[in-house]
Amino acid sequence: MKKLVITFLALMGLVCKAEINILPTPEFAVESEGLFILSKSTAVIHCDQAKDSATWLVKKLNKPTGYKLKLQNKQNTKNISNAIILDYVDSESLGAEGYILAVEQNGVMILANNEAGFFYGCQSLLQLLPAEICDEQKSDTKWEIACLTIKDRPRFPWRSFMLDSGRQYQKPEFIKKYLDQMATLKMNKFHWHLTEGQGWRIEIKKYPKLTSIGSKVAQGKEQQGFYTQEQIKDIVAYAKKLHIDVVPEIDVPGHSEAALIAYPEYSCMGKAPKSVMGFTSVLFCGGNEKTYQFMEDIFTEVCELFPSEYIHIGGDEAPKADWKKCPQCQKKIKEQGLKNEHELQIYFTNRLARFLHQKGRKVICWGDVVTMPGPAMEKNVVVHWWNYRGHKDKALKEAIRRNQEIICNTNYYSYLNFPLTPWNQYRQNRTFDLKTCYEKNPSYLKPEYTDKHENIIGMGTCLWTDWFVQEYMIDRRVFPRIYAMAEQMWHKGKLTSFDDFYKKLKTHYPRLKAAKIDYGPAMIDEMSKGYKWD
Ligand SMILES: [Zn+2]
Structure with missing residues (x-):
């Protein structure tokens, strides 16, 4: 996790206007090489504070994908790969509702310091998946996301x-x-x-x-x-x-x-x-x-x-x-x-x-x-x-x-x-x-x-x-x-x-x-x- 944040902070100087279609537009976004593929074996791992957001996310993902993604508390998890991880980060710069979202080939990480931040990170993640994710019907879409890192927080409370x-x-x-x-x-x-x-x-x-x-x-x-x-x-x-x-x-x-x-x-x-x-x-x-x-x-x-x-x-x-x-x-x-x-x-x-x-x-x-x-x-x-x-x-x-x-x-x-x-x-x-x-x-x-x-x-x-x-x-x-x-x-x-x-x-x-x-x-x-x- 720390490695990710450090990598991200190094990239922060590069304000990117890439083809990232999240709306409203995140404060900073940087694209990188590769794809993450959501599959039936992807785990959703969360810290205590992110439990509700993780539960909500799994529900949102399960319907259109037809998967039964597993929800795991971070404390009970040893080997982490092919996972979406929601974890706490002690960062004042994220404010009351901000988040960091990092998508890499072997996993996705959403970092925040409070529940609203985790939730908004999940919302952005959903917007990175194909449009069929918004449908209640099961679809055979390939659920892939281009790798990137985002740091985001709102203009107004x-x-x-x-x-x-x-x-x-x-x-x-x-x-x-x-x-x-x-x-x-x-x-x-x-x-x-x-x-x-x-x-x-x-x-x-x-x-x-x-x-x-x-x-x-x-x-x-x-x-x-x-x-x-x-x-x-x-x-x-x-x-x-x-x-x-x-x-x-x-x-x-x-x-x-x-x-x-x-x-x-x-x-x-x-x-x-x-x-x-x-x-x-x-x-x-x-x-x-x-x-x-x-x-x-x-x-x-x-x-x-x-x-x-x-x-x-x-x-x-x-x-x-x-x-x-x-x-x-x-x-x-x-x-x-x-x-x-x-x-x-x-x-x-x-x-x-x-x-x-x-x-x-x-x-x-x-x-x-x-x-x-x-x-x-x-x-x-x-x-x-x-x-x-x-x-x-x-x-x-x-x-x-x-x-x-x-x-x-x-x-x-x-x-x-x-x-x-x-x-x-x-x-x-x-x-x-x-x-x-x-x-x-x-x-x-x-x-x-x-x-x-x-x-x-x-x-x-x-x-x-x-x-x-x-x-x-x-x-x-x-x-x-x-x-x-x-x-x-x-x-x-x-x-x-x-x-x-x-x-x-x-x-x-x-x-x-x-x-x-x-x-x-x-x-x-x-x-x-x-x-x-x-
Ligand atoms: Zn009167």
């Missing part, structure tokens, strides 16, 4: 994919398929948008009407479901094995029509909202103490279900017309010495932030909450910058000024629901291709706001389901453009040219096909005549 299950419901199996793909792309936060005007999708035992009424307020066929607490626990556990935290979003005080149809007493006027489309000014009342109790009850159950350090509380697009008219909201503004309704939303955010701080959590809110100056915010509030189309970098700058942590996730160009060409209400100015996503993402273009700013914890990408993006339409929007996002989140160092990236990406199409992803076109040239987004 926060790498999220958001799915809007509020406007449209998706089945739990679909969510799991996305978790698998996220893991392939080394993304580690599944931001699950669980509530919307068009649907409340999370079972809350104390308030059963949230789902018995709130999950059925919209008309569509796929707008009638919700996730039981048992289903949620199952998804959280599934994600954990893939080193993904599930970060739930309960969007308040706006985008809450579904909840307020179920419990109108928590709105300002005490009346159920008439519309669930778009977003309305029917908000949770920011002046009523009973609203805060209701919120705390809900977030208590949310925290029991989701061990994530981060809880998202939404806060976007909350027009204040009702708050302006509401005697209780106005009373609260006066009592608290606030200037206006915008400041009342900061107060509302701080109340929830303090409550969740007691539970050891950080809270995330969309940038809307800080687009205007106002009172200080709690330290545990993270600002999720999104509205580049409307406010450019206003929220980002304000969050930096306030010294809050920040997630970069601008609607230009990380909202993958914007299709490649116009569809439904997505006009020409709400479309983009892979090249634009790769080259023009504002949060990538401005290094003064990203790598060089310690407040920025990472980047996100989203799939919103507005305008009736149903489950079967999601793959063709997300894939393959999500690869460009993953590359920006993970790859440490300068991005390669778009042409190089695109060439590499195309080698992944057979993998997506094998994994039964109904991916769409990345560029206009790839679009068949009459291609349909629905």
